[in-house]
Amino acid sequence: MSLVLGIESSCDETAAALVASDRRILAHRLAGQEDAHGPYGGVVPEIAARAHVEAIPGLVEGTLAEAGIGLESVDAIAATAGPGLIGGVMVGLAAAKGLALAAGKPLVAVNHLEGHALSPTLTEPGLAFPYLLLLVSGGHCQLLFVEGLGRYRRLATTIDDAAGEAFDKTAKLLGLGFPGGPAVERAARSGEAAAVPLPRPLLGSPEPHFSFAGLKSAVLRAVESGRHSTADIAASFQRAVVECLVDRTARALERVPEARALVVAGGVAANAGVRSALMALAGARGLPFVAPPLWLCTDNAAMIAWAGVLRFDCGLTDPLDTPARARWPLDPGADRVRGAGVKA
Ligand code: KG4
Ligand code: ZN
DSSP states (O other), X not given: OOEEEEEEXXXXXXXXXXXXTTSOEEEEEEEEOHHHHGGXXXXXXXXXXXXXXXXXXXXXXXXXXXXXXXXXXXXXXXXXXXXXXXXXXXXXXXXXXXXXXXXXXXXXXEEHHHHHHHTHHHHOTTOOSOEEEEEESSSOEEEEEXXXXXXXXXXXXXXXXXXXXXXXXXXXXXXXXXXHHHHHHHHHTTXXXXXXXXXXXXXXXXXXXXXXHHHHHHHHHHHHHTOSOHHHHHHHHHHHHHHHHHHHHHHHHHHOTTOOOEEEESGGGGOHXXXXXHHHHHHHTTOOEEOXXXXXXXXXXXXXXXXXXXXXXXXXXXXXXXXXXXXOOSOTTSXXXXXXXXXX
């Protein structure tokens, strides 16, 4: 039975958590940076890195205190080592190295995407490999076939924007504030989803990849035309995104008939329309649908600690000179997609 302290700092959330091999989450803490980035309508890397520097010591102390243990009782220190905004990743990884050195504990360098990919197994003990994971957040938009620890096949990625990024940009165009996803979803409730004709990029195309840049441009034209209400544009945009996500996921499922579940993770999984459409798709294919609790879907340190536990329990630790990586594909063998890889 091992106990791992995890640190996450790859984007705009700073987090620390303690997780054990038996899936107990002893404590987890998170500090968001929405107020700092809000005025810019998006995450500013330099501001994020500075905020991580300020937040990490208090979060780690608070996590250990809440669990009532000292660093000496921890078996390993895990931290996100990429992919992500490099300044932030460096801050979290350097903090983990310092703690590991001071306490004489091994370091586990975790791929942030692996954290997301394995997170559903933390709260769903019955979830069996292999499963198809739709990872949709502000930074990622991928379909991953998860076959086991360290065995990931990337079936699709975005050729331009991530789905959450499209929500954020649409919110900005509509003057709805940041983060955009929840604001767009709220505005969409009173709108008519068929009101504004918007494209469904790549719908029906043979490879299950995603694209959202054209949709964003169409939203811009709809806003500039002055002919549509904010609610109608939001609702029509959301419908278009949902249809794209479902079509692409259905396409990926055709490639992996051995998948035993459909799983969704990432901030966009908070969207009720997205969740219900994916649940319907899974139902139609006779597959269980798994959506981890929301706090575990968005960036957090419990998923990093959990990936750390799984790696540590297999004897996988990393040297203290392990570099931080802005890019770190989970599946290096995946086809390169034009314009893709920007996010992960
Ligand atoms: O996973 P996450 O917290 O951070 C990363 O980007 O890694 O995801 C945040 C993203 C943002 O783009 C946000 O707009 C989107 O998830 N999001 C939503 C909703 N809540 C958050 N998108 C659509 N509907 C929502 N309710
Ligand atoms: Zn993430």
